[in-house]
Amino acid sequence: MRRILLMSFAAVIGLGLAARAEVSIKGSTTVFPIAQKTAEVYMNNHSGKSVSVSGGGSGIGITALIDGTADIAASSRELKSEEAARAEGNIIEEKIARDAIAMVVHPSNSVSNLTRAQVRDIYGGKIKNWKELGGADIKIVLANRESTSGTFEALKKFLVDDMFEKFASRIYTAASSGAMTNFVAGSKGAIGYVGLGFLDSKVKALTINGVAPTMETAKEGGGYPYSRYLYMMRRIEVRPEVMDYVNFVKSKDGQAIVKELKFVPIY
Amino acid sequence: MNSFKEKLIKRLFCITAYASLLFLAGIMFVLFKESLKALEEVSLPAFLLGREWYPTDTPPEFGALSLFAGSLSVSFIAVLVCVPLGLGSALYLHEIASERQRKILKPVVEILSGVPSIIFGFFGLVVFAPLLQEMFDLPVGQCLLTAAIILGVMTIPTITSLSEDALGFVPRSFKEASYALGADRWQTLRRVTIPAAASGIITSIIMGIGRLMGETMIVLMVAGGAAVIPDSLFSPVRPMTSTIAAEMGEAAQGTLHFSVLFEIGLLLFIITFILNVISELISRRYRLKLGQGR
Numbered sequence A: 001m002r003r004i005l006l007m008s009f010a011a012v013i014g015l016g017l018a019a020r021a022e023v024s025i026k027g028s029t030t031v032f033p034i035a036q037k038t039a040e041v042y043m044n045n046h047s048g049k050s051v052s053v054s055g056g057g058s059g060i061g062i063t064a065l066i067d068g069t070a071d072i073a074a075s076s077r078e079l080k081s082e083e084a085a086r087a088e089g090n091i092i093e094e095k096i097a098r099d100a101i102a103m104v105v106h107p108s109n110s111v112s113n114l115t116r117a118q119v120r121d122i123y124g125g126k127i128k129n130w131k132e133l134g135g136a137d138i139k140i141v142l143a144n145r146e147s148t149s150g151t152f153e154a155l156k157k158f159l160v161d162d163m164f165e166k167f168a169s170r171i172y173t174a175a176s177s178g179a180m181t182n183f184v185a186g187s188k189g190a191i192g193y194v195g196l197g198f199l200d201s202k203v204k205a206l207t208i209n210g211v212a213p214t215m216e217t218a219k220e221g222g223g224y225p226y227s228r229y230l231y232m233m234r235r236i237e238v239r240p241e242v243m244d245y246v247n248f249v250k251s252k253d254g255q256a257i258v259k260e261l262k263f264v265p266i267y
Numbered sequence B: 001m002n003s004f005k006e007k008l009i010k011r012l013f014c015i016t017a018y019a020s021l022l023f024l025a026g027i028m029f030v031l032f033k034e035s036l037k038a039l040e041e042v043s044l045p046a047f048l049l050g051r052e053w054y055p056t057d058t059p060p061e062f063g064a065l066s067l068f069a070g071s072l073s074v075s076f077i078a079v080l081v082c083v084p085l086g087l088g089s090a091l092y093l094h095e096i097a098s099e100r101q102r103k104i105l106k107p108v109v110e111i112l113s114g115v116p117s118i119i120f121g122f123f124g125l126v127v128f129a130p131l132l133q134e135m136f137d138l139p140v141g142q143c144l145l146t147a148a149i150i151l152g153v154m155t156i157p158t159i160t161s162l163s164e165d166a167l168g169f170v171p172r173s174f175k176e177a178s179y180a181l182g183a184d185r186w187q188t189l190r191r192v193t194i195p196a197a198a199s200g201i202i203t204s205i206i207m208g209i210g211r212l213m214g215e216t217m218i219v220l221m222v223a224g225g226a227a228v229i230p231d232s233l234f235s236p237v238r239p240m241t242s243t244i245a246a247e248m249g250e251a252a253q254g255t256l257h258f259s260v261l262f263e264i265g266l267l268l269f270i271i272t273f274i275l276n277v278i279s280e281l282i283s284r285r286y287r288l289k290l291g292q293g294r
Helices: A002-020 A032-045 A058-067 A081-087 A116-123 A150-161 A177-185 A240-250 A252-260 B002-041 B044-049 B065-096 B099-114 B117-136 B144-169 B172-180 B185-214 B217-222 B240-247 B256-289
Strands: A022-027 A050-056 A072-075 A091-105 A141-145 A172-174 A190-195 A227-235
Touching: A022 A032, A022 A058, A022 A240, A032 A050, A032 A072, A032 A240, A032 A252, A058 A072, A058 A081, A058 A150, A058 A227, A072 A240, A091 A150, A091 A177, A091 A240, A091 A252, A116 A141, A116 A150, A141 A150, A141 A177, A150 A190, A172 A177, A177 A190, A227 A240, A240 A252, B002 B256, B044 B065, B065 B099, B065 B144, B065 B185, B065 B240, B065 B256, B099 B144, B117 B144, B117 B217, B144 B185, B144 B217, B172 B185, B185 B240, B185 B256, B217 B240, B240 B256
Parallel strands: A022 A050, A022 A072, A141 A172, A141 A190
Antiparallel strands: A072 A227, A091 A190, A091 A227
16 A cells, blocks of 8 residues: 555656656747747657647736746737736747738638728728728628737737727637638638738738738838737746757747748748 | 545545535635626626626726627527427427337437537537528628527437436326326326426426536637627627636736636626526425425
8 A cells, every 4th residue: 555655656756757858838829830840840859858839829828937837938929018027027038930910801802902090990890891992892790819819919919009999899709810711711701810821822811001911021121010029938047948949949940940831030 | 444444435435525515615715706806896887787898908898798698698599499409309208209219319319418519619610600601691600590509409418308307207197197087198298297397397498508508619619709799690799608718818817807707707607506596496396296305
């Protein structure tokens, strides 16, 4: 009896130690593919190291990082002031890629350019029909991401920069970027938004102020207005394997993966 | 050694028996504690009667009426789907089906009750919503009606198995007396069996509503997620459960938003608690009425 107890005790401790050799990443669904792919390649190159990636949204990742339940928070936005206050200056925001938010519509939609002010008014519910924008007489169906989503936060920040008041109340929500493109592809009057990496042929990306969302235009100073940095946030003092992994993501090889996934490399 | 072992086992079972009580108390405590901030900072009328749900705006607005209306409307329409179907199949199973049919149908109903709700949600999203969209030429297939129908189908087994139990509790002598008086099968069913089982059937419906109100995954996937008071069957809705599920992750712990989500949870808990109490009261009365004081 006693021996069994001792053995199980040892097993629990052993498991705990094994878990410490693991790097855990949590957060943004936008950063998720980057984190997942780099983790895969990193684990292939470093046998014995393990990196686990889970989604949930930037907010969840940052909360987990502050609470110590994750080593790295993947985030598509900077720390909010409340989060920064809770982190007490203990967190470093590592820039790992750039991303652009593309406004997407149904492929049959004849509208192909919007100004930032028009996007703001569409999401504010002031423009309700595509004919007001020179398109067909179809009611605009607004699609939004959940407020857990970093992409939502980023779009909202862009809109607020343009003196946005608030979202129209009749607005559909899509649970993920994939769900968003499916939603927009399934509704003629729909408008939604996704990160550049999630653009596909099912939907049509709009130019904003005349600039199309591409790898080039999304670079700093590239002219595409809805573009931003993506982050992997870590504590200042981290275990060597955490630092090692972050450095890998920022390295040439890591950035090649970023590019492969249709995000914009930082260099 | 033996008596020690016996005592230990007795204790263990005692602990497991009281564990549910402990969990319930713990859940209630946490719900109240975490809602306190919201109860203090958002006035109750603003919370219960406000229509504007903008939790992440500055200043935020926490009007939960649209969410409540979402839950209520989805549950109500789902009841219209699951009660006739669930009750009908219970009556058929219990009164009409041959032994062989029962042997096939009962397990099928039970399997349906074992299907995880996410599978229903997935089916709703991929198959049913597009179907409905095409049928009614809607801009979007994810709406109140889609969610309600999928939820209704999911709840059929709950109604069926509980109603069937209720029908099973009706003493044989009731039916025999009815037949002896010359009543036919339909008259017996309508005038004797169903009224005798009525409270049990009502209980099953209330339990079904409880399940409907609490279901999260399906409404998250197919209800559209817009916080508006529905004005038609095709309006998108955002029930309380999916609001909590969708926003809990983003709301930083300790913020007002976080606390308000707990308040919604508390509201939901109170609703399901009341439903449970009602069904318990009804079923107790019904057992006494049939002389089965259990």
